[in-house]
Amino acid sequence: MALANIWVRKLIEAAQSPSDINSVLAEICHAIGADIGVLFIGPSPKFGLGHTFHFGIDDKLLDFYHRHSDNDAYLKHYSTHHFQGKMVPLQSMLPIKRIEDEWFRDVMLPTLSVKYSISGYSFISRHEVQALTFHRYSTPFAPSSQIQLQQFMDELIPWSQFYLSTQKLIDQFGTTPLHHGSIQLPDDLTPAERQVIQLLSKGYDGSEITQFRGVSKETTKSQIKSILHKLDCKHQNHLLHKLYTELVI
Incomplete structure (x- = not known):
């Protein structure tokens, strides 16, 4: 069985558990030698308003990126050059000498401190996307990693749609009713x-x-x-x- 299928199966088993989904993401990172892995699913184009799962990056740095995602020159170039649906090496797609945004080049990139990235997003509905990004600090990814991640992105679409649909139902109707014993849950709980x-x-x-x-x-x-x-x-x-x-x- 292809690795992409194995990873998706494990995500299905993880259900709605953020910690279990993060664990699957960690397994993917170990398989391709990535130091950082981030999976986002939610509304486009403003990343940060949906659901973010991650490995190898702390919440503070992740929040920094979310707050400044509008300044991401890689994301702008990716979107305007119709790469949607493809996992691409960002530094090859847009060499640093061609980046015109000085703040992104001189502040944002050094803050994130990664040297090599394979990233991409694909639409899972009219207004929602799944975005994947994997990073390494020192050496480039193996060519096979891009192939594996492309297969994963393609196979991931049904899971992303299912996750968001399930979450919307939970938000609207709550989870499975509680069966309680001696503790009496008050009726006014929302x-x-x-x-x-x-x-x-x-x-x-x-x-x-x-x-x-x-x-x-x-x-x-x-x-x-x-x-x-x-x-x-x-x-x-x-x-x-x-x-x-x-x-x-």
Whole structure:
């Protein structure tokens, strides 16, 4: 079985779990020798408003890129030269001496500090894309890596469509109803709060819940605070104790 098919199968098994999807991304990076791997699915062209999964890059640097993605000269060149649907080596596509944007060349690239990249995006609906980017710090990618990543991008489209559709249904209707024992869940819990409880009971922390649900950190904090009040818990550890000792999922 081709590696691309194996990777997609593992993503299917990962379901909606950000940590499991990140683990699959880490496996892909190890297979092709990438130091950094990022998968984005969501609305185009403003990256950062959808769902981002990553390996080898910290949240601070990822946030820096999201805030300045409009200044990405590689992305602009890729989009205007109709490369959509293709995984391409960025530094060959647009050599640094041809980059006219001084801020991108002198500030953004040194901040990101990668030397070799294979990236691309493809449309999965009229207004949504899947974007893949893999980077190395020192040596170029092997030619076979571009072929493997192209196969992966092509095979990934149905999974990306399924992930976004599932997430939209979860956002609208919540997750599978909770079956509870001695703990009595109040009727005034919102569908979003029930989803947060479901995720907390499965061991997700606040940052993972934020990423999973595609909301802000402030929204997650507010929902947990509301849950604590409604379940008469003094703090989050008190809530977790109730979930692990009294709740039957």
